[in-house]
Amino acid sequence: MAIRGARGVWRVGTGMWCLLAVAAGAAVWTTEPGGNAIHGLDILYARDNVTSALHPVAYAYVTHFAGLVELTLVLAITAGVRGPRARFVGGSVAVLVAAVLVLLSVRTLADTSPYADPSRASHDRLAAACLIALAVATLCAAVALMCRGFALYDRFVIVFLAGMGILHLVSMHLLAAVLDPRMPLTVWAWVPGLCDLLAAGCTAVLVTGTTTARQDATQPLPA
Numbered sequence: 001m002a003i004r005g006a007r008g009v010w011r012v013g014t015g016m017w018c019l020l021a022v023a024a025g026a027a028v029w030t031t032e033p034g035g036n037a038i039h040g041l042d043i044l045y046a047r048d049n050v051t052s053a054l055h056p057v058a059y060a061y062v063t064h065f066a067g068l069v070e071l072t073l074v075l076a077i078t079a080g081v082r083g084p085r086a087r088f089v090g091g092s093v094a095v096l097v098a099a100v101l102v103l104l105s106v107r108t109l110a111d112t113s114p115y116a117d118p119s120r121a122s123h124d125r126l127a128a129a130c131l132i133a134l135a136v137a138t139l140c141a142a143v144a145l146m147c148r149g150f151a152l153y154d155r156f157v158i159v160f161l162a163g164m165g166i167l168h169l170v171s172m173h174l175l176a177a178v179l180d181p182r183m184p185l186t187v188w189a190w191v192p193g194l195c196d197l198l199a200a201g202c203t204a205v206l207v208t209g210t211t212t213a214r215q216d217a218t219q220p221l222p223a
Helices: 001-023 040-050 056-063 067-075 083-112 116-144 150-176 185-218
Strands: 028-031 038-041
Touching: 001 067, 001 185, 028 040, 028 185, 038 040, 040 056, 040 067, 040 185, 056 067, 056 116, 056 150, 067 083, 067 150, 067 185, 083 116, 083 150, 116 150, 150 185
Parallel strands: none
Antiparallel strands: 028 038
């Protein structure tokens, strides 16, 4: 009972940190010289205010931040599921996440103008390729979960959360390095990355507790 209660606390912690990451997107991250505030969920518009070329990785992440931060929240709550129904629900959610990633990729390619700058078109294709790769990995993890590959799926979610946290912090650093000096990033711009890393930590503890409880439940009773 104590282990189950602790698992509930860590699960709530994972959801809370991911929800805070989404909420941070509603805050102002920077302000254009003309006074127009750019919120986190609209941070892709900051690409038009750089003094030099934005790194392809940062370009891809900034372009799709709004979708990625929400998908991270949805995927995070599926970690640690074990029951027959729960694993199929969790797997279905992961499949849905993979499908949305594919749609984002297709939309990225469709929105690329044939008259766009060659470097930007190249960045868009790279972003689409990264989204497809992430979708394939998510789909494989979903299949593993449905086939009782709990440990593999849990590790995927932890890596996904930690990876998103690191990617966010790196992307914001790269963006800040080339952003108009008159447009400094606010502290809110860094919050989602920190929240995702904390969520990864909570998920790791949650998964460890779930595994321990499962092992205890399968141990034979003393004679």
